[in-house]
Amino acid sequence: QVQLVQSGAEMKKPGASVKVSCKTSGYTFSDYYMHWVRQAPGQGLEWMGWINPMIDVTNYARKFQGRVTLTRDRSFRTAYWELSGLSSDDSAMYYCAREGTSQEWDYWGQGTLVTVSS
Amino acid sequence: ESVLTQSPGTLSLSPGERATLSCRASQSVSNNFLAWYQQKPGQAPRLLIYDASSRATGIPDRFSGSGSGTDFTLTISRLEPEDFAVYYCQQYGTSLLPFGQGTKLEI
Numbered sequence: 001q002v003q004l005v006q007s008g009a010e011m012k013k014p015g016a017s018v019k020v021s022c023k024t025s026g027y028t029f030s031d032y033y034m035h036w037v038r039q040a041p042g043q044g045l046e047w048m049g050w051i052n053p054m055i056d057v058t059n060y061a062r063k064f065q066g067r068v069t070l071t072r073d074r075s076f077r078t079a080y081w082e083l084s085g086l087s088s089d090d091s092a093m094y095y096c097a098r099e100g101t102s103q104e105w106d107y108w109g110q111g112t113l114v115t116v117s118s
Numbered sequence: 119e120s121v122l123t124q125s126p127g128t129l130s131l132s133p134g135e136r137a138t139l140s141c142r143a144s145q146s147v148s149n150n151f152l153a154w155y156q157q158k159p160g161q162a163p164r165l166l167i168y169d170a171s172s173r174a175t176g177i178p179d180r181f182s183g184s185g186s187g188t189d190f191t192l193t194i195s196r197l198e199p200e201d202f203a204v205y206y207c208q209q210y211g212t213s214l215l216p217f218g219q220g221t222k223l224e225i
């Protein structure tokens with residue numbers, strides 16, 4: 001069965017960077033786009049960007065351009081998300097989500113909590 | 119950039135009742151690329167409906183989606199206790215992928 005398993009919680013200081021992984025199984029990794037979504041405490045969902053693992057093409061939401069980098073390792077069937085210049089506003093839960101055959105987001109990771117505090 | 123507005127913000131109902139949630143887009147949604155997700159506390163969102171009216175795998179038939187253009191509806195025919203959660207709509211298939219702000223369905 002399809003599974004997306006994200007790396008564990010992170011605690012970072014302001015100005016630092018963080019890198020989160022999303023390890024996949026149960027399907028052909030390169031065949032499906034991967035999206036990343038942010039959810040601040042008590043808030044709604046905010047799309048950050050996607051990566052096409054087949055050809056390593058990315059697209060970022062305007063708000064995160066210049067600070068977010070999406071990468072992938074096809075041999076490890078894993079997608080990565082890295083955010084630089086962290087501030088307390090970046091404290092949130094971050095999810096990876098697979099884009100399915102009809103462009104819907106059919107499988108999600110369990111989420112990774114990132115806390116930014118001095 | 120399309121903005122999705124969900125209403126109501128909070129919906130208070132009882133098990134067995136019918137729930138109707140609305141999602142309105144500021145621009146027409148191409149190909150009815152509109153999805154609904156359910157999120158319970160401490161959990162990742164779960165896909166319920168895609169292409170405005172197609173149920174995702176394993177979703178009970180008490181959940182249904184309808185609408186086109188700019189107005190979409192998620193209906194839960196008879197609420198079960200496990201249905202009380204937050205529901206989000208989302209437009210996809212575009213360069214920007216907005217979500218609505220969510221509707222909290224509470225007992």
